[in-house]
Amino acid sequence: MFEPAAIALIPLLPALAGALTLLLGPKILKQQSHWPLIIACVGSFLISLLGIQALTSPTLEIRQIVYQGGTWFATLGSNPVSVGWDFRLDPISAMMVPMVLFLATVIAVFSIGYMKDDPAYPRYFGVFSIFVAAMTLLVLSDNIVLLYAGWEGVGVCSFLLIGFWFQKPSALKAARKAFMVTRIGDVGLLLGILLLWSGCGFTLQIPTLIEKAKLLSDEYLYLAGFLLFIGAMGKSAQFPLHIWLPDAMEGPTPVSALIHAATMVTAGVYLIARFLPLLTMSPDLLLLIAVIGGITAILAALIALTQNDLKRILAYSTMSQLGYMFMALGAGRSDISGHSLVTFAMVAAMFHLFTHAFFKALLFLSAGSVMHSMGHVIDLRRIGGLRTVLPFTHIAFLSGALALAGVLPFSGYWSKDEILVAIDSASHGPNRDGVYKILTWLGLITAGLTAFYTFRAYFLAFWGEVKIPVEALSHGQHGHENDHGYASTHHEVNHDPYGSVSDPTKAHESPWIMTLPLLVLVPAALGIGALFGPTHRMMDFLGSAPGFHADHGDHSASKWVAMASQVFGLGGIAVAFLLYVAKPGMAVSIRKMAGSGYNLSLNRFYLDEILTILFVRPLQILGWLIQALDRELWDRLVDAVARIPAWLGDKFRPVQNGLVQFYALAMALGLTIFLVFLAFGDRLFR
């Protein structure tokens, strides 16, 4: 029998581990600081598995286990608010939590090797633990305040980890950017929550909220849903709030794998999926979600085509895949026969979220392994032919790439397929079919682009002539202390920035503590899609979530997109092979032909610059003005005013001359003045 209270342990264990590591880490645990995190993650993972077992037991009528762990805080007044430690395990959270914990465990083990010798080793694992706690809290919470607490918690941890190497100015800047941009989204989320709260009879429980919100007026619902979506856009890096994610790669690579690829960035998808039964009430909103998702998907894919930084390519691909998920969520409307696609859309999005987490984590960890071996160099122009140098990493990256490209029968194929089918089904709806039709094609094109840029990166890094940067050799064998960017930039000044050598004997594969997690993830990344997708396990499980219903409807009309996506995907891979392995010269000539298009993509469509001009510059000018006004005018004015009392005081000091007869005289004089005042003072005051 599963005790509901155990759900609360899932976030609690990592939280305790985090507190323990942060408190004891620097003095006692030191290089053993990873143990609390790993133990907590494994413990929570096992609890979550028990939870799933309980959840799927046939005796359970509604597929949810709720635990109310007492009041967190309560207010009095006309609309009393009581926020409790309410947790809820239902199929949606039961899918997310083990995934998060499994990946956290694997990535934590990988980090042991990657972060070895870092002076802030305990801080890394402490914040990592807090992140896991916040993420599981976000997913498991049953009321929106707790959800928001987890939401902000992961934001703070993300900030701390992006800026982990705060000695590096670019890391600091990236951390600030991520924080500020996601804050915009958070404000939207908070406003949305408050709107729902006040509109739905001041309840905080998510299921009750969704139930009651269905009675709200269309405009109200649209506004609240839109604000929630703004929150999701910020967290999940959707256009135009996406600009923080590529910069977030300044953090340690394992962190990028966990937070900025597999888990945190999917929080927005999770949020929208949770509230999808509510949002389907507003078809306009669904369309908006789908369109934003589509724009993000194709835009990110186009940018990824030309990037030279391996991690940035992966970051843009993450954005693109998240766009897919939002497209799927946006497809949750009714088709022409009045059949609601909401469950199908939700399952498609969550399924892709699930498979994506595994293969993207694998790709990032592989990239981390490459970085580790290559002296923190990840520029595709400076590395190459690594498949013999890093054999394990090569296998891992190839597996991830195959899954991401959506090659049959690997994970990405099944989940991406579902998304495309969902969108195509939505295009047979009562209205606005055209938009969904376009989105279907956008999705297909994106699939082709995805396959192309993934394999472009793969071929550039692992095929061709062996190129190993000097950094890998100068301190490859000893001293990882220079392994972390802020130190290695120093070396780049001394050497030719594109300098590389081709003596593979000195470069080395990462230690087993890093390759082992990679190899564990390989089967997960490749097979998990086939395990859950075609067998309808995912649909059966997620479809039983309260508010949804398993949908085994006939989508055969949309089966053509599966074929088409295969064609696009394989085509993309073939082109990449042609350009970067078979005929390397062609890539250069195509680049010349594409000209401005290439530059647009390379410069990320100048979106950062546009947003800078639109928002950052005016604010900076305003800030400068205010500062100038403050310093030049107010400060001086205040200083001048502040001098008056002292000046006055100085003038009065001589009166205090220490002579008792003078004091007596002064008292008598004062008395006289008061008497005169009382006699004639009326006229003074009136």
Add this chain to the structure above:
Amino acid sequence: MNTDLTNLAPSPADFLASVSPAIPEFFLLALGSLVLLGGTFRQERPLWGWISFFGLVTAIALAVRPIVSVPLDGNPYNGPLVYDGLSQTLRILSFLCGAGLVLLGWEEGDSSHVAERSALVLFAAAGASLCVAANDLATLFLALELVSIPSYLTLFLARSDKNGRESTLKYFLLSIFSSAMMLFGFSYLYGITGSIRIPEILAVLAESSLSPVPEAVPAARLVGLVMVVAGLGFKVTAVPFHFYAPDVYQGTSHFGAAVLSTLPKIAGFAALARLTGLTYETNGGVFLPFESQPSYLFWILASVTMTLGNIIALWQNNLRRLFAYSGIAHAGYMLVALSVGREVGATGALAALVVYLWAYVSMTLGTFAIFIYLDKKSKHLEKVEHLNGLAKTDPIAGAILVLLLLSLIGLPLTAGFIGKLALVQCAIRRGLENAITEAHPTSELRLYVGLAVLILVNAAIGGWYYLRIMGALYFRKGKESPASNRSVAALLTGAACVVVTIAVGVLPALVTRGIGEVPSQIIKTNVLVGESQDKPVDNH
């Protein structure tokens, strides 16, 4: 109605009944005499210190839970002493303050006068306590002298060098001068009204104001009022009767300054509150015959006192001198309550005055306690720079001092904040209410809102020199002096003052309980008294 009250001389039973609540004070006076007597045989610090301290604790217990309770027959305001909410809270403050002073005097000076020092504190505390309950002019004067005379002796015992003698003499002369002025004023009041009982005086003055009287009578009343205010203004260091304070504080010891800055001010403000009628009326104003003039008198006193105190304090470097000016400034704030005058009740002027008085006494006493502790420790503490680096060298004393300074500045959660808030509220309410009812609305509004603004400006100026001290504690480097002698008693007193400061700051209702509960028929009965004395009455 109530014709039996026309008899001015109360029956012996009535007299006993009205005096019986003063048992704690009588107990203290007796105990003080015993300590004085015993001191001639033995001079032991712990012995007399403990006896006095527990005597005061007993007095507090007796005040809170009287052992003898004679049921009052008739008007509670007929006796020489009145025990209403005001006297209850302020007498506890006096006793607590006395207990703190006993602890501070414990190791002060040479051991030959420890019994005297303790006994004098007992006398002064009893005097202050009687003063807050005094209901007629004679009792009031006696009680005030019971505070003054022990203070002269305390000053005399505190320091025997040239400066000490000079300051003692200065205080003595000017105090006598002020007492003379006050007595002069008392005689005018008695002459006009024919009564020494304060409620009756007020009632008669109120009645006479409504009648067409010869010009001479208002003039005489004016003289009486101003004289009394001048005499009491000396006790509370109101400008221009404040001159003695900086010199005397600087010339005496920390202990002497602590005594002078606490007990006389409690007594003085309580007497002012009684004499201006703040305690007797729920409505109707202060000194009705003069209409708003007394209010304006206190308006001027308050604004000049707080401003002058604060701006001169900016220049001070000697700690006691600085705190003399700081005390003047705080007296200025409290005078605002007397100027506002009219509102009595939980948020009214009297409550504000009481809260501020508690705040002021606890902050000042605590600060001097820390000074005494540090003086004892390093053998020398005179100037601000002697506090440099205290937060490092003595974190506990530093923390206590910082909390007290925060309260002196008036930051929230401290008594200093609540007190200022209440005063500002009172001033604004007075301005707004009279703007509606009075004949000259705008001037009233301008005056009192202006006064509220002045309080805030002054609080800001005050923040400056308190922050300077705090800066010395934290940002300056001090030299660690070998701790020769630590006075745990002084440190504990400082800590207790912090506790009181924060308790009052968080729960001001603790000290304002019962203040608004004044029998409403008192003015009416006293009007009848006035009638029986054939004063001209104009029935309106």
